[in-house]
Amino acid sequence: MFERILIANRGEIALRIIRAARELGCETVCVFSEADRGGPWLEQADRSVCIGRGPAADSYLRIDRIISAAETANADAIHPGYGFLSENAQFAEVCRDCNIEFIGPSPEAMALLGDKISCKRMAREAGTPIFPGSDDAIEDPNEAVEVAKSIGFPVIVKAAAGGGGRGMRIARNDEELVEGIASARQEAEAAFGNGAVYVEKFLEAARHVEVQCIGDKHGQAVHLYNRDCTSQRRHQKLIEEGPAPGVDAKIRDRVCNSASALIRNASYSGAATVEFLMDHEQHFYMLEVNTRVQVEHPVTELITGVDIVKESIRVAAGERLSISQDDVALRGHAIECRVNAEDPDRGFMPQPGLVEEFNIPGGFGVRVDTHVRPGYRIPPNYDSMIGKLIVHGRDRDEAIARMRSAIAEFKVGPIKTTLPLHARLLQAEPFVAHDFDIHWVERLLESPETAKS
Ligand code: ADP
Numbered sequence: 001m002f003e004r005i006l007i008a009n010r011g012e013i014a015l016r017i018i019r020a021a022r023e024l025g026c027e028t029v030c031v032f033s034e035a036d037r038g039g040p041w042l043e044q045a046d047r048s049v050c051i052g053r054g055p056a057a058d059s060y061l062r063i064d065r066i067i068s069a070a071e072t073a074n075a076d077a078i079h080p081g082y083g084f085l086s087e088n089a090q091f092a093e094v095c096r097d098c099n100i101e102f103i104g105p106s107p108e109a110m111a112l113l114g115d116k117i118s119c120k121r122m123a124r125e126a127g128t129p130i131f132p133g134s135d136d137a138i139e140d141p142n143e144a145v146e147v148a149k150s151i152g153f154p155v156i157v158k159a160a161a162g163g164g165g166r167g168m169r170i171a172r173n174d175e176e177l178v179e180g181i182a183s184a185r186q187e188a189e190a191a192f193g194n195g196a197v198y199v200e201k202f203l204e205a206a207r208h209v210e211v212q213c214i215g216d217k218h219g220q221a222v223h224l225y226n227r228d229c230t231s232q233r234r235h236q237k238l239i240e241e242g243p244a245p246g247v248d249a250k251i252r253d254r255v256c257n258s259a260s261a262l263i264r265n266a267s268y269s270g271a272a273t274v275e276f277l278m279d280h281e282q283h284f285y286m287l288e289v290n291t292r293v294q295v296e297h298p299v300t301e302l303i304t305g306v307d308i309v310k311e312s313i314r315v316a317a318g319e320r321l322s323i324s325q326d327d328v329a330l331r332g333h334a335i336e337c338r339v340n341a342e343d344p345d346r347g348f349m350p351q352p353g354l355v356e357e358f359n360i361p362g363g364f365g366v367r368v369d370t371h372v373r374p375g376y377r378i379p380p381n382y383d384s385m386i387g388k389l390i391v392h393g394r395d396r397d398e399a400i401a402r403m404r405s406a407i408a409e410f411k412v413g414p415i416k417t418t419l420p421l422h423a424r425l426l427q428a429e430p431f432v433a434h435d436f437d438i439h440w441v442e443r444l445l446e447s448p449e450t451a452k453s
Pocket residue numbers: 131156162163164165166200201202203204235277287288438
């Protein structure tokens with residue numbers, strides 16, 4: 001096991017990693033920016049090191065400073081958390097060159113699955129369901145028109161190096177397609193330095209269902225079942241739950257096994273999530289693979305009892321997975337609400353500033369992962385998520401009731417949060433009946449009348 005882990009992240013995920021590391025007997029070193037000086041999570045680390053100014057580009061994204069902090073502190077491993085450098089293959093490579101274990105996949109596996117075209121190719125070989133479309137990068141727009149003719153409009157043009165929704169264009173006819181390829185290529189070239197684009201079928205209304213996987217360095221990989229993350233706004237997930245409701249066990253198991261096969265074939269070690277869209281007939285199509293621990297990992301921890309963060313530290317240290325697929329059993333239902341410091345009544349405007357009141361709920365089946373406490377000042381520089389409220393129940397109905405109760409107990413002030421919106425979503429018919437698609441929250445926000453009915 002590692003002696004000392006450097007955590008190249010902040011906030012709730014830094015705290016989550018500190019806790020896991022401590023249980024494994026590892027010391028922790030946290031890097032922090034000037035904007036995060038005095039952050040409550042830093043008190044829990046054995047040591048903390050300032051690496052620069054508030055903007056992430058001057059601190060949490062500075063590979064050179066993070067590596068020199070790790071070397072100075074004698075850390076033998078780095079955990080990147082999520083966001084920041086977590087999916088940066090170059091960072092993983094620099095860690096390896098410096099003899100520091102990157103807690104995550106090898107740079108090769110990350111690059112292979114991070115490129116959407118090579119990922120799709122691997123998925124096809126592993127039997128993971130994918131969207132029909134072009135097999136390779138589109139060189140000539142006429143090729144794309146041919147593909148669209150065979151699969152039917154609408155189609156979507158996507159960038160191989162895509163991320164954050166950039167380099168994507170929906171096309172409903174030939175002209176839009178030709179124009180979409182040119183503009184997506186340009187955008188991708190500017191954003192990622194890689195203009196490769198491809199075309200696939202566009203699904204109008206679908207649910208977001210993803211499969212949590214974890215692999216080790218000995219060729220083993222298991223899945224930890226699925227989660228539904230259909231409740232989103234502008235592609236930002238608001239509520240996640242697991243297992244995904246309304247998916248037949250047979251289909252679920254087939255898709256989950258195909259996801260772990262993909263991870264295994266990629267010689268992947270660490271936590272990974274294979275994301276899918278699912279249509280009304282429970283057809284699955286892979287979107288992408290996230291090569292890191294995800295915000296919503298606690299949902300899976302509660303329904304499987306597997307500590308994903310500890311397990312990923314163990315496999316990075318070369319240990320075998322402590323579980324086989326047969327050991328993974330589903331128990332009950334879990335729901336997570338992401339609590340963001342944003343004002344839902346004013347266009348989700350971020351709410352940096354002093355948190356005076358922060359009264360978190362508790363009780364049977366309630367978990368809160370947060371770095372915030374009364375007196376904490378939210379800096380304006382980063383993501384506005386200030387905590388995650390996760391509940392577990394025997395079944396979905398109990399989990400919903402428990403979540404409603406926990407939200408009522410959760411008091412934050414004077415800053416505004418998304419908690420009132422969560423309360424509203426948990427009451428809404430589409431959510432209760434899990435009769436929804438990825439646009440349902442936006443529709444509800446646009447038409448308050450339907451929301452109330
Ligand atoms: P990024 O890496 O940029 O986030 P994704 O492949 O994850 O790109 O896609 C982002 C979002 O775009 C998805 O969550 C989904 O809402 C939408 N999307 C992507 N591909 C399709 C598709 N083939 N059909 C319908 N929606 C899609």
